[in-house]
Amino acid sequence: MQQRFSFIAEAGTIDFTGNLEEFDQVHASGTPLNDKLAEYYQQQDELTASRNTIINDFRTAQAAGDTVAMQAALNKFSQAMSKADSLTKVFIGQNTDNVLAPMLALRTYYSDNQYTELDSLYKTFSPTLANTLDYQRIKELLAKWAQLQEGAIAPDFTQTDSAGNPVALHDFRGKYLLVDFWASWCGPCLRENPNIVAAYHKYKDRNFDILGVSLDENREKWLSEIKRGGLTWHQVSDLKGWKNEVSSAYGIRSIPYSLLLDPDGKIIGKHLRGEALHEKLDEVLPE
Incomplete structure (x- = not known):
């Protein structure tokens, strides 16, 4: 398994500390930007340790059946997560004139639901960063995410189905369509599939269909999971994994991911999972 750690290649002597067998614990220091980054990581490490303590407290309370203590732990965990989020936003805001801001922003904002937040941060970055790699990546990502906002027409695509036939998104015009991005190796996807x-089966007779887009690389595993999971709707994949041409064009960085389209191909829902999916379908597909 590949392991990585981040540092800034800048003039000066850069010192590396930590255990090379645990790359997430390796930090660089000795130069201005690397010192800033090391301080940020140290603060985040302290917050992570605090969250781990809270998780242990929750498990202890859960084992004892102490619902009051469980709720208290949940409240503390929420506060700790907010602190971590705030720390990142403040750090980015303090470094909009150097490469640390786009670097952290790109690693923090993973979902098109965060489009507005990332776009706001991006607009604060110094123009001097325009030619840096992470700045360009954010620019490209925002352009992709802009196409996926509710009310927009989902970009068309064509991929090959499990029988080798081309299937296009526009083939489903006239129906409500759930476009579901998943993979046979994705645990959260497999847990969501029964839903x-x-x-x-509940809505297929109400002008509703599903198009599955798999980020698999192994054809046999993809087809096996389709059969095992009873995923009897339309399934397509180019078997390129995270380099799937559709997910790449859409700027999808995590799965499961879904879009709900109306009969005109307009996006009317995103990230619909669990009961939220059924509630939305009940809303747009009355009996």
Whole structure:
């Protein structure tokens, strides 16, 4: 398994500390930007340790059946997560004139639901960063995410289905369509699939269909999971994994991911999972 750690290649002597067998614990220092980054990571490490303590407190309370202590732990965990988020935003805001801001922003904002936040941060970056790699990546990502905002027409695409036939998004015009990005190796996807199966059988006779887009690389595993999970709707994949041409064009950085389209191909829902999917379908597909 590949392991990585971040540092800034800048003039001066850069010192590396930590255990090379645990790359997430390796930090660089000795130069201005690396010192800033090391301080940020140290603060985040302290917050992570605090969250781990809270998780242990929750598990202890859960084992004892102490619901009051469980709720208190949940409240503390929420506060700790907010502190970590605030720390990152403040750090980015303090470094908009150097490469640390786009670097941290790109690693923090993973979902198109965060489009507005990332776009706001991006607009604060110094123009002197325009030719840096992470700045350019954010620019490209925002352009992709802009196409996926509710009310927009989902960009068309064509991929090959499990029988080798080309299937296009526009083939489903006239129906409500759930576009579901998933993979056979994705644990959260597999846990969500039974909910999607239930939705399909409940609503398929109400002008509703599903198009699965798999980020698999192994054809046999993809087809096996389709059969095992009862995913009997349309399934496509180019078997390129995270380099899937559709997910790449859409700027998708995590799965499961879904879009709900109306009969005109307009996006009317995103990230619909669990009961939220059924509630939305009940809303747009009355009996």
